Amino acid sequence: MSESESAEELDAVTLEILRNQFEGVAEEMGQVLITSAYSPNIKERRDCSTALFDADGRLVAQAEHIPVHLGAMPAAVDAVLAKDPDPGDVWVLNDPFQGGTHLPDVTMVSPVTATDSADILGYAVSRAHHADVGGQSPGSMPAGAREIYQEGLRLPPVRLAIDGDVNDDVMDVILANVRNASERKADVRAQLAANDRAEERVRDLVAEHGRDCIESAFDAVMDYSRDRITAELDALPDGEYHARDVLEGDGQTDEDIPIEATVTVDGADVTVDFAGTADQVDGNVNAPLAVATSAVYFVVRCVTDPDIPPNQGCYDPIHVEAPDGSLLNPNAPAAVVGGNVETSQRVTDVVLAAFADAAPERVPAQGQGTMNNLVVGSRDADGFSYYETIGGGAGGRPTGDGTDGVHVGMTNTLNTPIEALEAEYPLRVERYGLREGSGGDGEHRGGLGIVRSVTVEADATVSLLTERRRHAPKGVAGGEDGQPGENRIDDESVPAKTTRDISAGTTVTVGTPGGGGHGDAADRDDEARETDRADEKV
Structure with a gap:
């Protein structure tokens, strides 16, 4: 094959080989990051994402990691491109108002060259959730934050490496402003x-x-x-589809916060307009527009063909709008740490509900609708910082039951194995299992939530950022709702969003929501299902 061949001249076999090679680059990046990291949040839970971009900042390939990371990565690359990066640079950022999502998600963008002195061919991008980036509470996810300054160290795009050499001054600034600096350095x-x-x-x-x-x-x-996604979108009925849901407070108040979406399908174009959504709030559930956009991208992939290679072409026909100064397009210095993890989940629910009117056969009942963020950390200089998102029930599907005890929506992490958790931290797991009866009944039942109960064996601060504690995940087509979740500190039920200092010996329990059911339970055929399960085992 000559170097002069154009995109049109690439035969199908060669294109498929190259596409898989590009995706292999992104996947291998992820493996290097996971196996080299020190913190359990990255090496065990795999709370990280990697991708490859071209020289114009267009997404070429991504590893199938964390949905909320990946759809928002282009904003980070755009922010770095505005700084005129040079070969040999590595740019680091986490500022949600300059390409980031929330402060614990630290992004690195590196120009990629074909040779040591060549022009930039593309960009390598990695994003990882660091277990602490400073701020008012260990773990950098304070439930009561009112402005971003309380949430941790804020990094606009800045050169961490110049001409291949790490800028020690920048590294020193980062490490001086975080807890567990040696662990942060290893993850960087x-x-x-x-x-x-x-x-x-x-x-x-x-x-x-x-x-x-x-x-x-x-x-x-x-x-x-682009060709594959436009064919899928063309098959959807044209029209406007509307849905609304709420967040259960913002950490400052328990009042419901509305999120509204109007999905307009016009041939092969889709526009999602969040007009009617609440203005930005005092608490930390504001979400940058890149986060809302990421959720929309995820939903469109779910209701079309998830096997379409995710890249810029896949997202070109999708347009996202949100009013300036709203919950989904806030202005600095709004607090946003909960927006990335919890508001993104509700955006997913709302947009899925809107698409359900256009393609009901492709949309499940509501899943748990929360990441159930649990953060436990100490304030001493050589302390610890434990972060976990906890799975729950997936919604019943038009063709089958929802899955038990999984991450749903905008997160795709693993759990922290009990052995690793207890080896790394002064924590003891008292209970970890499925929450029986939490899934909604139906022709296709909702998945079960999880109970995770942990005793903290040192004085510490615990933060909980959760949802679906008052409003249960909804069943559809006659299916019953799933059970809402519950948070407890010792024997006390605590709000969905809580930060509290605790003494050694305190037990924190998180019961996660179950998924909603799909269809009338009277139509369920349990005998046939048992036969299917037996056949699967054989």
Whole structure:
């Protein structure tokens, strides 16, 4: 194959090979990050994401990691491109108002070159949730934050490495403003290694195929995804579809906060307009527009064909609008740490509900609708910081029961194994299991939630950022609602959003919501289901 071949001249077999090679670069980045990281949140839970972009900042390939990270990554690349990056740079950022999502998610963007002195061919991007980035409480997710300054160290796009060498001054500033600095340093180094690996692999591809071919293939994989998504969207009925739901307070008040969405399907174009959504609030559930956009991208993939390669072409026909100064497009210095984790979940629920009118056969009942964020940490200099999102019930589907005890929606992490948790932290797991009876009944039942009960064996601060504690996940088509979740500190039931200092020996229990049921329970055929299960085991 000559280097002069254009995107149109790439045959189908070569294009498929290159597409998988691009995705392999992103996946290998993720493996380097996970295996090199020190904190359990990254190495065990895999709360991180990696992707490859072209020289214009268009997404080429992403590893299938965390939905809320991946759909928002283009904003981070755009913020770095505005700084005129040079080969050999590594840019770091977490500012939600300059390409980030919330402060614990630290993003690194590295120009990728074909040779040591070549022009920029693309960008390697890694994003990881660091267990602490400073702020008023350990874990950097305070339930009562009213402005972003309380949530941690805020980094606009800044060069962490120049001409391949780490800028020690910038590193020193970061480490001086976080707890568990040695762990943070190790995780930063893991991200740097992941980005380095991407450049190595891209250079291998250039050596194999030629630079012109690689650049043509960047265009071609986007064209391929665009063609497939437009065919799927064309098959949906044109029209306007509306849905509304609420958040259960913002940490300052328990009053419901409305989120409204109008989905307009017009041929192969989809516009999601969040007009009618609440203005930005005093608490920390505000979500940058990139987070809302990420949720919309996720939903569109779910209701079309999730196997379409996710890249810029896949997202080109999707347009997202939200009023300036609203909950989903806030102005600085709004607090946002809960918006990335909890508001993104509600946006997903609302947009799915709107699409249910257009494609009811593709949309499940509501899942748990929360990430059930649990943060426990100490305030001493050599202390600890434990962060976990806890699974729950998926909604019943038009074709089957919802799954038990899984992450639903905008998160895709694993759990922290009990052995790792107890080895790393002064924590003892008292109970960890499914929450029986929490899934909504129906022809297809909702999945079960989880109970996780942990005794903290040191004085510490606990933060809980959760949802669906008052408003249960809804069943559809005659299915029953799932059970709402519950948070307890010792024997006391505590609000959905809580930060509290606790003494050694305190037990924190999180009971997560079950999924809603789908269809009338009278139509359920349990005998046939048992036969199906027996066949599957064989």
